[in-house]
Amino acid sequence: MLSLIRRNKTSRSDPAPSRWSWRMERLMLTPVFRFALRVGVPFCITLAAGTWYLTDEARRDMIAQTVADARASIETRPEFMVNLMAIDGAEDDLAAHIRAAVPLDFPVSSFDLDLTAIRQTITEISAVNQAALRIRPGGVLQVDVTPRVPVAIWRSETGLALIDRDGIYVAEILTRYARPDLPLIAGGKANQSVTEALSLIAAADPLGDRLRGVVRIGERRWDVVLDRGQRILLPETGALQALERVIALEGARDVLSRDVARVDMRLGQRPTVQMSKEASDQWRARQTNFKAQEK
Secondary structure, eight states: OHHHHHHHHHHOOOOSOOHHHHHHHHHHTOHHHHHIIIIIHHHHHHHHHHHHHHTSHHHHHHHHHHHHHHHHHHHTSGGGEEOEEEEESOOHHHHHHHHHHSOOOSSEEGGGOOHHHHHHHHHTSTTEEEEEEEEETTTEEEEEEEEOOOOEEEEETTEEEEEOTTOOEEEEESOGGGOTTSOEEESTTGGGGHHHHHHHHHHTGGGGGGEEEEEEETTTEEEEEEGGGOEEEOOSSSHHHHHHHHHHHHHHHOSTTSSEEEEEOSSTTSOEEEEOHHHHHHHHHHHHHHHHHHO
């Protein structure tokens, strides 16, 4: 009897899970493992299937063509097409220059327009100060231009050119009389000192029509040129004050109304007046006659 009881006890199975079963249960309780089963495995299977499918070049070309056709069907819809370009703020010559610089073949899809590149191309035109671009409803490429305003004519070795207040080239002109309303400046790198030149021209306004222009000498100082070949030589520093002194002398003693060729103000403490050749010859003749009469 005792032997039967012992035999039954030893034959009972252990209810505890096996080691591998326990490990699997522990893994299933791990969030990372569950995420890998839920997301990682399907992703890997899909990636493998897609890679295998795309190994065929014909399939790749077919997919690329389908995407291109779908994109083209959207981009070429009427509401996305640009049919013309409107330019505001520019005169006819400048507008024609802009159209030549941006040769667009209309109609064109708005998706094919690089507005940043077009704006940069337009602003690189010397006569354009600023430009703004936008696509208006109705398929119109609107270009709003702020042109450079010429303030002077610059005579250089290459000819005559209009320049703005910053000394930037605006346009070329053939003759001085094409813009008689603008003052004339001349000399090498005179465009780099336009502000000073304009202040000198404004100070010489009491001289009226006698003013012909200002000339940059040695890229460091100015000469004021008047009619009858007269010149006012100004110093490197304090040029405006020196010119104002000459204007005051003209108002008080009519210095520039006499037979004077040059008024040299380069030495502020010792201004010099040079007579014209005709006046010098007359003075020498008078001195000669006076000496002859004394003898």
